[in-house]
Amino acid sequence: MNKVDIHLLKTGIPGFDELLGGGVPEFSFNLLAGTPGSGKTTMAHQIMFSLASPARRAIFFTVLGEPPLKMLRYQQQFPFFDAEKIDESIKFVNLAADLLDGDFDGVLERIKEEVRAFRPTLVFVDSFRSVVQSARVNDAGPAGLQHFVQQLGVEMTGWLATTFLIGEYLAPEAESSPVFTVADGIIWLSQLVHRDALVRKIQVVKLRGHAQKLGVHSFRINDEGIQIFPRAVVKPAVGVPARFNPTQRLSLGVPDIDAMMGGGLPAGYSMVVVGPSGSGKTVLSTQFLEEGARVGEPGIIAAFEKSPNQLQSQRLDALVESGAVGMINTRTLDLSLDEVLHDLTEMVVRMQAKRVVIDSLSGFEMALAPVFREDFRESLYRLVASLTQLGATVLITAETEDRYTDLRFSSFGNAFLTDAILMQRYVELHGRLRRVLSVVKVRGSSHSDQLHFYDIADDGIHVRDTLENYEGILTGHPRRS
Amino acid sequence: MTAPPLPRHVLRARAMRTLNRRHQSSLVLWQALSLALGKIIGEQGFESLFFRCVYQCEVDCPWLAATVDPSVKAVDHLAVCLATRDPAEAEQASLDLLNLFTDTLILLIGELVTNRILLAAWGTLAVDEAPEPPQ
Numbered sequence: 001m002n003k004v005d006i007h008l009l010k011t012g013i014p015g016f017d018e019l020l021g022g023g024v025p026e027f028s029f030n031l032l033a034g035t036p037g038s039g040k041t042t043m044a045h046q047i048m049f050s051l052a053s054p055a056r057r058a059i060f061f062t063v064l065g066e067p068p069l070k071m072l073r074y075q076q077q078f079p080f081f082d083a084e085k086i087d088e089s090i091k092f093v094n095l096a097a098d099l100l101d102g103d104f105d106g107v108l109e110r111i112k113e114e115v116r117a118f119r120p121t122l123v124f125v126d127s128f129r130s131v132v133q134s135a136r137v138n139d140a141g142p143a144g145l146q147h148f149v150q151q152l153g154v155e156m157t158g159w160l161a162t163t164f165l166i167g168e169y170l171a172p173e174a175e176s177s178p179v180f181t182v183a184d185g186i187i188w189l190s191q192l193v194h195r196d197a198l199v200r201k202i203q204v205v206k207l208r209g210h211a212q213k214l215g216v217h218s219f220r221i222n223d224e225g226i227q228i229f230p231r232a233v234v235k236p237a238v239g240v241p242a243r244f245n246p247t248q249r250l251s252l253g254v255p256d257i258d259a260m261m262g263g264g265l266p267a268g269y270s271m272v273v274v275g276p277s278g279s280g281k282t283v284l285s286t287q288f289l290e291e292g293a294r295v296g297e298p299g300i301i302a303a304f305e306k307s308p309n310q311l312q313s314q315r316l317d318a319l320v321e322s323g324a325v326g327m328i329n330t331r332t333l334d335l336s337l338d339e340v341l342h343d344l345t346e347m348v349v350r351m352q353a354k355r356v357v358i359d360s361l362s363g364f365e366m367a368l369a370p371v372f373r374e375d376f377r378e379s380l381y382r383l384v385a386s387l388t389q390l391g392a393t394v395l396i397t398a399e400t401e402d403r404y405t406d407l408r409f410s411s412f413g414n415a416f417l418t419d420a421i422l423m424q425r426y427v428e429l430h431g432r433l434r435r436v437l438s439v440v441k442v443r444g445s446s447h448s449d450q451l452h453f454y455d456i457a458d459d460g461i462h463v464r465d466t467l468e469n470y471e472g473i474l475t476g477h478p479r480r481s
Numbered sequence: 482m483t484a485p486p487l488p489r490h491v492l493r494a495r496a497m498r499t500l501n502r503r504h505q506s507s508l509v510l511w512q513a514l515s516l517a518l519g520k521i522i523g524e525q526g527f528e529s530l531f532f533r534c535v536y537q538c539e540v541d542c543p544w545l546a547a548t549v550d551p552s553v554k555a556v557d558h559l560a561v562c563l564a565t566r567d568p569a570e571a572e573q574a575s576l577d578l579l580n581l582f583t584d585t586l587i588l589l590i591g592e593l594v595t596n597r598i599l600l601a602a603w604g605t606l607a608v609d610e611a612p613e614p615p616q
Contacts, residue, residue, distance in 0.1 A: 062523075067522070067526060068521055068522040068523060068526060069522050069526055069530075069589050069590060072521075072522075072589075072590040072594055073589055073590050073591070076590070076591055076593070076594060083591070083593035083594045083596075083597055084593075084597070086594060086597040086598070086601075087597050087598075087600065087601040092520075092521040093520055093521065094519075094520060094521055094522055094523035094526070096523045096525065097523060097524050097525070
């Protein structure tokens with residue numbers, strides 16, 4: 001005997017099916033819950049317009065709450081709203097008058113009547129909170145409401161309809177609501193305000209029948225509708241983890257630095273280039289990507305500090321125009337790590353990228369919404385691990401404060417997360433401000449321990465002599481030894 | 482060059498041809514629209530839009546707004562008012578009001594959605610050579 005095969009309906013919301021373990025189970029009875037303005041109606045419409053067709057009709061019951069005229073007015077601003085589907089595939093029905101009568105049986109009968117007439121396989125009730133409130137006002141009470149919800153669940157399942165109840169709920173009352181007991185799936189939308197930034201979150205609280213993606217995930221409502229960014233966990237998003245040849249090294253595009261690192265940056269490593277402003281971190285990043293382009297290794301740069309007038313930017317633009325490098329150029333603020341990682345991952349997979357540059361950590365941190373900055377180190381760990389498991393070698397730039405009396409590898413204490421560290425800094429010698437660099441760490445590899453002078457010319461970084469005849473360089477008191 | 486007629490006007494004209502053949506008035510269009518639109522936006526939503534248009538027409542047709550009774554439903558109110566006027570004048574006023582009503586609806590929910598609703602409401606009447614109802 002075969003077990004029942006639960007068909008999963010693709011929601012049409014980018015990232016949502018991944019949270020749901022593939023899609024919404026057919027014939028399930030679901031609750032889309034959340035605070036006002038959290039995007040419940042938009043989500044319901046996006047699902048409905050994506051799924052509805054003449055063969056799979058949808059009926060959208062509006063109850064008290066947002067006036068249907070307003071709903072139609074605003075929702076059609078989204079591209080998924082296809083007016084051609086109205087009437088043939090999608091029907092809107094207002095139940096406000098039925099509910100005002102306060103008779104749950106009457107409301108249920110009206111819903112059944114409409115479902116019988118239109119024969120939808122998708123049913124939406126917005127907002128279900130109105131029904132709950134009506135139960136209180138009309139003394140129907142929890143028992144009446146429970147009966148109504150039970151009956152509705154039974155009826156809709158009997159009609160083989162996948163049902164979505166949309167409601168405004170706050171967590172405390174959710175626990176006592178009968179809707180939460182009856183529902184097969186509960187999707188929770190919320191908004192978090194931290195300082196001046198608003199972050200939208202989604203959680204699949206319950207999903208009967210198969211596993212959902214746990215945790216709280218971030219989402220955005222943009223001009224296209226809702227886009228969900230499933231929380232990155234440290235496992236490859238696509239396919240099996242990349243395996244690297246332990247002897248393979250990637251050239252940084254500066255042969256002398258490759259030599260200092262013991263033959264280049266080992267494939268699959270992450271490296272942080274730390275240094276003060278103007279020390280040439282972006283220059284080295286650009287050379288790393290140019291070298292990749294030269295040897296046929298596509299690259300990606302997430303540029304959080306790019307300025308279009310800089311020479312380096314012009315070199316980066318040339319790489320991007322050639323198609324060898326993809327650029328995620330964002331000045332958008334209030335991002336979540338998952339949005340950045342989503343874009344990076346998508347581009348790594350699409351371009352089969354082998355080299356990824358994040359320029360810079362401070363720019364990246366600034367682009368994140370304040371609430372995500374609190375978990376920045378953890379976020380960075382997930383970001384680096386996810387990218388390297390996709391087969392990329394990662395170079396991150398990090399700006400250090402202009403301190404000359406102590407040795408620091410990053411402002412964030414994040415250097416331990418990476419496999420290699422290249423340090424750049426300024427020293428004052430003979431009345432000149434000189435640049436020096438050194439390889440601090442290459443995990444599992446021998447590397448140079450010497451400090452070298454270096455210069456930045458139009459064609460990139462040139463490594464010069466060592467500072468063997470000096471000591472006290474890093475503490476700000478150089479003297480000839 | 483003359484602009485092509487708007488879809489809502491084409492729909493209305495076709496439906497009116499059918500109604501004229503049946504010797505029925507534009508009140509039938511109002512009844513159908515009230516049913517179809519009221520289902521979507523609620524009876525109260527329809528009434529509110531309707532009476533707003535009635536007051537907008539007050540200058541040209543003061544008799545439409547003079548006897549508004551909140552307890553009387555929109556289309557019933559219209560039927561009573563039209564019955565007091567000369568048939569030609571009544572029909573013209575009804576169609577003018579209908580134009581204003583659909584234009585207002587378009588301002589709120591756009592032409593595409595409005596046309597879909599009109600088609601749903603008048604679809605059977607607006608089909609050329611619509612069959613006559615059984616006697």
